[in-house]
Amino acid sequence: MAQQATVLIIDDSPELRAVVGARLRASGLFDVVGEGGDGGAALMLAHEHQPDLVLLDTSMPVLDGLECLPLVLAVSPESKVVMYTGFQSAGLADRARELGATDFVEKGAPLDTLVERLWSHVGDPRPRQGPSRSRALRLARPDDPEPRAQRVLDEHLERYREVFDQATIGMATLTLNGSIVRANRALVQLVGRPAGDLVGLDYGVLTRQHGEQLDDALARITEGGEPVVSFEHPIGTERVRTARLTLTPVRDSGGAPLYVFAQVQDVTTELALRRSEEDFRLLVGAVKDYAIFMLDVHGRVASWNAGAAHIKGYDADEIIGQHFRVFYPESERASRHPEHNLAMALRDGVYAEEGWRIRRDGSTFWARVVITAVYDDAGRHRGFAKVTRDQTDQRAHEEERRRALEQQAHLLTVTAHELRTPAAVIDGAVAMLRDGGDDLEPHERRKVLEAMSSSALRLQRLITDLGTASDVQAEALALSPEPVSLRAALVTSVDRVRAAHGAAARIQVRVDHDVDLVADPSRLGQALDNLLENAIRHGRPPVAMSGERTARGIRIAVSDAGPGLQPRLVDRVFDRFAHAGPTAGSGLGLYLVREIARLHGGEASYVDDGSGRPAFVLDLPAQPEIPRS
Template sequence: MTKLPRDLNARDEAERHRLLINAVTDYALYLLDATGTVTTWNSGAALFKGYQAEEIVGRHFSVFYTEEDRAAGLPARALETAAREGRFEAEGWRVRKDGTRFWTHVVIDPVIEDGEVIGFAKVTRDVSARKARDAALYESEQRFQRLVQGVRDYALYMLDPVGNITNWNSGAEAIKRYKAGEVVGRNFSMFYTPEDRENGAPERALATAVREGKFEGEAVRVRKDGERFWAHVLIDPIHDEAGKLLGFAKVTRDITEKRRALEEIERTREALSQAQKMEAIGRLTGGVAHDFNNLLTVIRSSAEFLQRGEQDPRRQKYVDAIASASERAALLTSQLLAFARRQPLQPESFNIVERLEGLRQIIAASADASITLELGFDGPELWIKADPGQFDTAIINMVVNARDAMPSGGAIRIRASRAPGVPAVRGHAAAPGEFAAVAIADTGTGMSAETLAHIFEPFFTTKAVNRGTGLGLSQVYGFAKQSRGEVAVSSLEGAGSTFTLYLPMSARQEPATPSRQSVDVKTPPLRILLVEDNLEVGQFAATMLEEMGHAVTRVGDAQSALTALEKPSARFELVFTDVVMPGMSGVELAGQVRERWPKVRVILTSGYSHVLAEDGAHGFPLLKKPYTLESLMRILAQEAVAREGAALSAD
């Protein structure tokens, strides 16, 4: 550091200035003459330009410029600008004595005497460090900008404190379909739906971000073309060092596909849950039908026996009531089996147009007089192969359901048409193919979403007590499923309902006329081995067979039956066996009987759902529980005819 003399007053002013200038080491301070030749040189200039005073005084200041700047005439233009405008200021590259370059900030002021430029005062500062920092900052900003612009899966942009957009990345353009020039300066609420703008959602989002330090949520947003999409939104407030709010950083991601995938997973889960529930209910109803049929076998046949004999007229009405109630109970069991998709179907080819026309009067009778009925068809023929009786029952059940939904009257419209497949129903995927669709629409009260979720479940009903069993639509559901079809429902509360039954179409076939074997053959007495695990049913069946003149031996399981057949004294002509029993089933027993005692006939009986569905698959006649005296007599007579035919063939 230059030391100042103690007695400054002894120095002249020029010397003091020289000492002051030499004391400055952060700036190069020197004078040029009018031509640009260096005339003075301070210690700061020597420090960062590398020249000592004796090496540079007398040389032109252009020595500090780069070759390209000298070739471009920059030194001369700097002096001309300073002389003309009173000041030249700029930044640029300069060259040290050792040839290294550094970035400088330069100020040149003209020195004027008597109105004439006699030289120039030049101040130069080495700002290389700042230049490097600025360059690094610029490069960092550029990298960040490239990073932000390179992100196309997210909309990244800034808002000012009131929510106006200040910048826009390529992801925002891709997601929202606006270019930067179309949105910068506008309020971000433009992306909200009209209903969200009306209820103040944009303002609440910014207020939440300020209050809680962040706003995050999922909602519907609007693209430029008006398309709506699901967005995940994040808004972070930006503050300066003093805590003043500068604006907001906003990140938006299009999650429409994610939402759709989650919704599809949820629909699939619900469909699986519904299918599992219906399957469980089906298994339960099948089991209930089995036990119920055992009880009904005793009740129906007992009532029938009593009806055949002479009765006190006062008691006859009670016997008739028992018989009538058992018939209705058997119908309920049949509907349970229909829902469980285990009813024995007898499919035939028929034209549903003719079938519905034939049902017109029955349908009209099933509806109230205050209800108008309209039938419409796409054409004269729509052929399917299904159980016609169950088809009729399904149509009537849907008509009755429509009627009950219109207590004050209305209209039922039935339309049959071709359908190019089954639509997605209750979460299941659509099914392609040729289907006949029978739609039954009403103008009734409609149903809520909660009701729609349960309408096919057995015993579910919204009707008053004694107005229905809750099994009608269960039968429709079971019949459709068992026939490889579907039933769809659409309904709105207060706007009516439409049930559409889809059944696979088939080629036209004239129904074959079944040959009926006479059942009027007198059945000779038979030695019968009765196999029944239910004690009550077994005792009653034995009594009934004995009343018919047959000799009956009763056992409780298949193994006991085989033991009885193996006895040397056994002379059984017929085995009458239940199917579902502990251990060996009746079908397995029948197979062994046919193999070991081929002359012994076998009749199976069951009320269990899966057995009824497999009627005929095992090759043995099957009597469905609950059976009546008449049905038992018929099947025994048929077996007598078959036995006689086999005997004639053997002869």
């Protein structure tokens, strides 16, 4: 039998390391000589063991895989490095190979495929004899029955793909250079090209000579760090439409963009309706909604309508004869911006812009301005027509829409990322137990089952939080209150979290005197679970949970041995989608804790009294007035 290949496994998920390590050992082909959870560990272990192969995660805290890759090769030149990633991106794979990676494997691939891929880089290419090799080959038999657990897993893995493929607006994954990696059906229909023609195509080709806008947008994401960039461009071949492209980067644990998520929406009808609406309002509602007046050739106000009086606050006898620069902020007057606008209108015939303007009372408003040079029949310049509209409310609505798009894009990105690792753990564990479980050592089987259980609970909690957040947003979350034992509620929550995290969940519970309160036990448990998960994920062990009666009701506190929140996060830690750092989750957990507390008539807060043990606190009334479902 040929000698085993030595391998390092570097991934920030201990569950994934357990499953992959067990499968590699069970194959009989590999000797797992070390495991680590970040790039620093990868460097030390590679230098110490000089392994044949390093399986290296792309996204890790402290030092990500791409940054770590050339350093690993420097300290262990003979090692082959295979990138193991949860992100789907051809550009990312190319970049990894440029840095020296031997191969690039997605975490969604079956573990048997991973074993074969790894062995192809370090092992004997001839067929290997013995039970381990025959077992690996047996995994590929087409007549193997698919167990129920595998079908359930496949359904979970397909959920995000279905959302992507069946969305009514166009969606695509782009490399950082703008090449299309994946496109959904709506985008295929919008551009009028076969799906196969889009993969690998530069999206700039679809913009009909607006590629420079795409390049600028990508530069603003990769170099400027902007979270969302949008622009409109023509699209299509036989039937040209107008599309609004919204780009959002998907970043690694170090904040560097890995690839770009694109939303492409057909706004042709919307734009046509908007233009028609503006024309109608100009004709019918000009007196109220528009300031329409004339300037002489020097820029002095020569006429004034009721709309101008309404928007700017001047009566006609107060403003006629004054220079229109009185409407501009002081800084723009100093830079002679009003005179520049007249010069542009005289040169080009018309000049348009948006900016802040000053009312008579000194208040400001956001104005959309059009200045048109006016000539008589003989071609002599007679002055300027100026139309001003107050766009303050519209600007606020546009900002609100932009924030909604950011939240939507963030939720899609985070949900995909949060699902990928537990799905990969369950997929690998199910395949291994199905096809090679009899050959596992008892402690390895236990580790695999614990990893499956932990990952399943993580998926279930994410789905529950997403559903609850949706109900809260729609004001549809109702409660079913009943008497609840404080001690029982805390102990039950601790048991659930311990079951999900195993030995990593070092939690201390203290309830000096048990009391009853009226609450929805399911929602209360969800809030307590999220507080404990937050402490385990972001704090340091041990975690402490206490409950006590107060003068106003019940107080539950959760703390850990960590330093507490950064000051910049304290004021927004309970906001929806608030997150920080590479270990951040969906940004919904603490938001739901606060909303559940408020529905019970209580409040959630973060308390740092200088004792060195800051805590998240849940204050609930013992007998609240709760609307029943």
